[in-house]
Amino acid sequence: MAARTASRAFLRSTPATSSFRPAVRSTRFALPTQAFRASARRGYASEAGEAKSSNTLLWAGVALAGGAGAYFYLQGGDSVSSKNFVPTKEDYQKVYDEIARRLADETDYDDGSYGPVLVRLAWHASGTYDKETGTGGSNGATMRFAPESDHGANAGLKVARDFLEPVKAKFPWISYSDLWTLAGSCAVQELGGPTIPWRPGREDRDVAACTPDGRLPDASKDHQHVRDIFYRMGFNDQEIVALIGAHALGRAHPDRSGFDGPWNFSPTVFTNEFFRLLVDEKWQQRKWNGPTQFTDKTTGTLMMLPADMAFIKDKAFKKHVERYARDSDAFFNDFRDVYVKLLELGVPFTSKPEDRFVFKTSE
Numbered sequence: 001m002a003a004r005t006a007s008r009a010f011l012r013s014t015p016a017t018s019s020f021r022p023a024v025r026s027t028r029f030a031l032p033t034q035a036f037r038a039s040a041r042r043g044y045a046s047e048a049g050e051a052k053s054s055n056t057l058l059w060a061g062v063a064l065a066g067g068a069g070a071y072f073y074l075q076g077g078d079s080v081s082s083k084n085f086v087p088t089k090e091d092y093q094k095v096y097d098e099i100a101r102r103l104a105d106e107t108d109y110d111d112g113s114y115g116p117v118l119v120r121l122a123w124h125a126s127g128t129y130d131k132e133t134g135t136g137g138s139n140g141a142t143m144r145f146a147p148e149s150d151h152g153a154n155a156g157l158k159v160a161r162d163f164l165e166p167v168k169a170k171f172p173w174i175s176y177s178d179l180w181t182l183a184g185s186c187a188v189q190e191l192g193g194p195t196i197p198w199r200p201g202r203e204d205r206d207v208a209a210c211t212p213d214g215r216l217p218d219a220s221k222d223h224q225h226v227r228d229i230f231y232r233m234g235f236n237d238q239e240i241v242a243l244i245g246a247h248a249l250g251r252a253h254p255d256r257s258g259f260d261g262p263w264n265f266s267p268t269v270f271t272n273e274f275f276r277l278l279v280d281e282k283w284q285q286r287k288w289n290g291p292t293q294f295t296d297k298t299t300g301t302l303m304m305l306p307a308d309m310a311f312i313k314d315k316a317f318k319k320h321v322e323r324y325a326r327d328s329d330a331f332f333n334d335f336r337d338v339y340v341k342l343l344e345l346g347v348p349f350t351s352k353p354e355d356r357f358v359f360k361t362s363e
């Protein structure tokens with residue numbers, strides 16, 4: 001594992017080829033990326049399914065997604081044509097490849113990758129699910145709209161949504177809901193995690209489908225709160241613990257959640273380090289002018305949220321934490337299963353689980 005002396009400054013200044021960074025893949029794609037990037041920041045549609053055309057965009061896609069397919073019109077200059085377009089696995093692989101290529105290209109952000117914030121976007125889009133009412137979940141991509149985009153828990157996720165806009169512009173037939181979850185799947189794979197089988201079928205919904213505030217976990221709370229939130233989605237203790245292992249990735253940002261710092265020394269590589277450090281390190285309350293959080297005794301540079309500490313305070317949770325800390329394969333396998341479940345909560349698929357796609361990770 002990475003040398004424990006790595007600091008954020010080091011991570012930032014480390015050449016992209018360093019093992020601290022996600023492997024920066026060779027630019028296998030010779031696409032004129034700047035062209036679509038320039039026109040990408042076009043704001044969010046004010047209504048579900050709306051895709052605005054502009055003079056600068058020759059292509060306007062109106063996605064009428066349904067089940068495995070989408071019907072869309074291609075409007076190009078003076079020739080107006082329309083055709084049935086039913087995306088295949090290969091089309092979704094192209095979307096995957098585009099996200100992966102952007103991840104490899106856009107390394108001048110945070111610790112060198114947008115991957116962690118994409119994982120957080122997919123999780124916050126999905127984690128609003130309520131099994132009793134069937135509301136929330138990734139179907140709808142309602143975080144495009146206020147009030148959901150303004151919920152405190154979603155602070156900072158505009159960065160992730162904006163990162164995906166050029167991908168949406170290039171593949172207008174994909175719904176935002178499918179795109180965000182596919183990006184969450186792609187990010188885990190590209191950061192060295194398990195392959196995450198994924199299937200399409202989500203439809204974007206309008207502002208009326210926004211979920212109420214308070215459905216996502218509050219990091220300042222304890223195990224009872226964590227259980228209440230995840231039981232509402234339909235997860236059991238083992239699944240909840242596997243999911244929190246995603247905190248191997250990324251960091252907390254004072255201007256987003258108020259908390260500060262990474263959970264481990266390799267925040268752009270998917271590992272079981274979150275669990276290992278949780279059990280092997282001594283965590284003490286950080287003395288600072290900010291919300292209560294914990295720091296490792298050895299270096300004082302890492303971070304645990306109060307809600308993270310709940311996973312070793314609670315015996316039933318701790319049992320799984322210890323197992324994942326010692327057995328990386330078990331964590332990777334269980335994470336894959338539970339993350340697939342998370343990204344599919346509340347989605348009215350017409351396809352079967354065995355029809356999920358397994359995307360090829362970049363080389």
Ligand code: HEM
Binds near residue numbers: 119249256
């Ligand atoms: C008890 C449950 C959880 C709590 C309280 C929690 C809380 C937080 C907080 C406060 C942040 C920092 C946000 C920021 O300041 O940028 C964060 C980041 C993150 N969370 Fe969670 N989270 C939980 C569960 C999860 C789950 C289930 C996943 C994914 C499966 C996840 C993935 C992430 C990732 C990848 C980041 C880093 C984002 C970045 O680097 O920008 N979290 N989480």
